[in-house]
Amino acid sequence: MTDFLYYPGFEIEDEEWLKFALLYMREVHTIVPYEADNYLSSKHKALKDSTNLLVSYRPSYDEGEKSTYDAIDIIQSIIKNPSRNLGILGEVNILEYWRQSQNQDTELFNTKFSPEFVRFCNEYGLCHETYNGIKLPKQLVLIYMSVFAHNIGDHKGMSVITDIKEQRRISKINNKAWRHNPGYEELKAMKKVIGLQIPTDLKNIPLEEIVKLRNKQSFQKKLRAFHLALSDFTSTPEMKLTESNCKNIHEHLSISILDLSSEITGYATATAATALGIWLVFSSNGDNLELVKEFLGLGSTIGGTIQVYEKIQQTRDKFLAARYLTDLKKLGKNHLEISNTQNHGLSV
Known part of the structure; x- marks a missing residue:
């Protein structure tokens, strides 16, 4: 059976989806940098300790570096032609929306990107730095995590999955997310079974x-x-x-x-x-x-x-x-x- 990589968060958010995973899946890998272990919920820790379902995937620097440049290409294309993704992002002046500090409310940990990504985001006023990494608008984090997860999936031969509707919608911006995913198709079928x-x-x-x-x-x-x-x-x-x-x-x-x-x-x-x-x-x-x-x-x-x-x-x-x-x-x-x-x- 295919190995599954869950994204965008450290842990599965939808409890009904989690129950399905416990009943059917052998393992689910979630992307958890070592420094994020202390941020896991007690529920996630308890499930990880008491079952054989959850495995923490530790991303490498190379995976973060490749994802940095891939994500920069996508974000630059959005900035140049924001109306192209109007139906997905839902903001006419998306750059101005992203630049507002109150909208930079979602944290991305350092291990997931290279310094070049911080430089790029600072240049456009898209982020502010934190102890763990940077804070970005949620849409940008979801775009980045789509790139990051699919790069890891390609590198490790894993099937990439998510239970977040907004993530699935925004992932359409990433061309890699359009590839046929037989593992995900199998999961949808087994949920029906x-x-x-x-x-x-x-x-x-x-x-x-x-x-x-x-x-x-x-x-x-x-x-x-x-x-x-x-x-x-x-x-x-x-x-x-x-x-x-x-x-x-x-x-x-x-x-x-x-x-x-x-x-x-x-x-x-x-x-x-x-x-x-x-x-x-x-x-x-x-x-x-x-x-x-x-x-x-x-x-x-x-x-x-x-x-x-x-x-x-x-x-x-x-x-x-x-x-x-x-x-x-x-x-x-x-x-x-x-x-x-x-x-x-x-x-x-």
């Missing part, structure tokens, strides 16, 4: 409950298996996961499990099947228990036992992947029932 599985809004499920589910070892196994199955699904020629075909992943998993069922049915004695089931359970410390329950009684000859076991091992990831979707459904159903009970309790 998860939305279909959970029969209640994510905002109704407490963050603590989602963290608790994510931290279960069994859920982590299913999540890894789901990503493997997803990779297998999208590796098929001309098959990419999109919002329009996201339901196909269910069919892909179901067919794999049905194939295994028919394979086992081809070998028929209950005794050997039971022996195989017991062996599977105890040889894996019980990890295969759900899988055995699914297929026990379908049968196998003694001669075919090894063949069946090999088939189970091949298909086990897809079975666990299907169980991942089941876990999501249970999570949503439980909180839907709680919500309904509470609502009924208010009636008189």
Whole structure:
């Protein structure tokens, strides 16, 4: 699976998006210079310590230097022809707006740019210096962070993502942001898949409950298996996961499990099947228990036992992947029932 780089801030702002990330994503890298560690919220620190989701990406000087010159080119083009981006920036005299000190209210840390960027901004009156770096108008910071994040993404082979609508709008000024982003397309599709599985809004499920589910070892196994199955699904020629075909992943998993069922049915004695089931359970410390329950009684000859076991091992990831979707459904159903009970309790 693709590595994801979140921007523009140090931490994910939208809690519903954060919940989705906890349920689906293996890791999310957020751009955090070392000197910014003390500015992280207690919530972000707690999640970073208690889960394996968040990773702090430490930007390099070279990344900041390249982004400096790329951003200067974009900002200069805006200053020369401000009306070109009127629909995005929304100010006729954008340079005058940016020069007003009260509008320079968003801080950009030193590590993210080179001294040349400060010189350029000072020349046009676009910033004032702070202890940590410089303060700029928010629009300029979002333009810069779009350039910075996409440069890091290109350098490290990471997919760049954001949950901020204004950032997505302003990123349209950056040509690199127009490139096809398959990782982001996959995320949009998976948000739809998860939305279909959970029969209640994510905002109704407490963050603590989602963290608790994510931290279960069994859920982590299913999540890894789901990503493997997803990779297998999208590796098929001309098959990419999109919002329009996201339901196909269910069919892909179901067919794999049905194939295994028919394979086992081809070998028929209950005794050997039971022996195989017991062996599977105890040889894996019980990890295969759900899988055995699914297929026990379908049968196998003694001669075919090894063949069946090999088939189970091949298909086990897809079975666990299907169980991942089941876990999501249970999570949503439980909180839907709680919500309904509470609502009924208010009636008189």
